[in-house]
Amino acid sequence: MATSKHAEFIGRIKKALGHPKEDDQRMAEFFNLPISENDRTILEHIKNRTPEEKQKLFEVLIEAAKPINLNVIALPDVSSVTSAIVDLVEQKEPEWGSKKSVVAWNHPLIERLNLEEALSQQDVPVYVAELKNEEEQSSSSSDERKRLRQQIIDSYIGITSADFCMADAATLVMRTRPGQARSVSLVPLIHIAVIRYDQIIADLKELYALLKWDPENHKEGLTNCMTFISGPSKTADIEANMVHGAHGPREVYVYVISDKD
């Protein structure tokens, strides 16, 4: 049934356009084109960015982050990120209850932070947004998924990494994978993203070139949810007054690790 509507619908558009050219010919103008010289140059440029250019990019990021109240902080190594997070957990109070808990992605970079151990002194549990039970993974309403959902809702800090960070508008780019739930960067009051220095790229042009033409990125594609995050949630719907934390996080911290390992 849906298919016949589809054909009728597209047919009506075709008629409205009254096109002289063949469909295939027009398709070929838009899709499955070979890489352009421009995109090739962009990819080369990303690969061969000099340390000075990288430093420049980081400065652009810092400047772009200021007006949108995004906290971008460069730290020398993993252990200094851990202590920064420990400090945040100590200073910040939860929004809905009194019990503090934290939820984090299952991600190699986050794993190296050893958060569970670091936060155990404050008696703050660290949940990992990962389904462990293979059999239940496909079931639509598994108990494990329900439990994880509740843990994310209960947590007041969500810790993620990101695929990229675009400097020109201070934008985190995050794709969704098993263990890397999208709600971790959305439901908790505070979002912390931990990235490496070399994940910073310039802008959308570079991102789209990577997604389309870099073999590794192209293989994975955009996933079923790719999200750009530029700063904390905000609204200006009451007398145009800007307020943070409309529905998403009220504060966002990006820790950029600058070590080379």
Add this chain to the structure above:
Amino acid sequence: MTEITTENYLSEAKRAIKNQVLQNALADLQHRFGTETALAYQNLPEGPELRFKAHDIRMHTIDNLDVILDKLAENVRKNGGHVFFANNGKDAIEYSLRIARKHNVKRVVKGKSMVTEEIGLNSAFIESGLDVSETDLGEYIIQLAGEHPSHIIAPAIHKTRNDVGKLFSEKMGIPYITDPAKLTQAARKALREKFLAADMGTSGCNLACAETGHITTVSNEGNIRMATTMPKVYIAFMGMERVAARLEDHDVLIRLLCRGASAQNMATYVSYIGGPRYPGQADGPEEFHLVILDNGRSRILADEDFREMLCCIRCAACLNVCPVYGKIGGHSYGFTYSGPVGAVVTPLLVGINKAKHLCLGETLCGACKDQCPVDIDIPRMLLALRSKLAEGDSVWGVTPADRKEKSMYRAWSWMISHRGVYDLFLKMAAFGQKFLPQKEGMIRWLPPPMNGWTQSRDMKPIASESFLQRWRKGS
């Protein structure tokens, strides 16, 4: 379909002009966004000329919409999503109700969407017994008040903090407060409960991407991310024109959309959503549906004069500079789309005669075109609509709006092309005007049928001696 009150344009406009609160809000909005958006275009690495490139991209897409939509549907399905092509609002509503019933949905959370406003999805859902919550703060305020949005991206611009405080205290049972931060917090709490309890989420679509099979949603609050992440079913609604072929088109269009809408380099959240949750993922909807809506758009597409209007990405930049919108506000336009975009789109969707005041009311100053992120020539289309109103049009079913006006102009054009008659007219008019009420050398009142001209202004009288006469005298 949502209620259409375009016939009340004149009376609603009069009422809006007298509403001082609204006047202040509109002036503030335009002062802020009008200036900042223009500056944001200036600051683009490519400069404001990027808008011309965006126009070409949009136009080229619309010119090939059949193959591009086909590709989008193919790729969304490849990603595991469902695609439904809806000829009209009724089709779209029936389909979404069917999905709701199938999943035994009770509670729906909605992200802001003009297209669902256009088809009246809310009221249809409520009539079917669903509990529907708007979740954009502005839309939530409007829903609580039982009104319609008055601006595409700032729907509650006509409400003061006191209005909102009163509304929240009445409807949510909280103490009366007026601090925007505290009011926002109250809404955050109420809506968080709704997000977590909802079985179904819906949203619009800012711009789909055909080559990847994703839709894109743009928001600052995070409500659309919530609505697309937490409930088990998600339906996205898009007007059939809201698609781009490739990611590189998005590079141009997303940047311009964010600048046009709110002078931002990037909105807080931009999400590419393609398909349901995969096995192993902890969240995301079990089912993803995309409803692609025609509802009169293919008719616009078929008319070369108006096809360009389908380039519109609904950012509302034109509202923020329009001298008419800036005075009469969104409600006067009597339908979902207000401002310059509404003045063209609404007549084409609901009927040119029915919505004639909308296109007659604009000034043709061209500010909308200059501020449009995709450089749509709105004044040209306003003129095309007016010409249809003057001449009548069988394709659009337009009856000439004012035969009297037309015959008067015909007489005028005959007179000015006959020198002798024209001179005689001038002589008579110069004599006759002495009997009209005057003040400080200006005529205060003209008799019917010319009385409209002096309704809100005085006219300069005809000189006692014409230019030609003076020329001949050589003085």
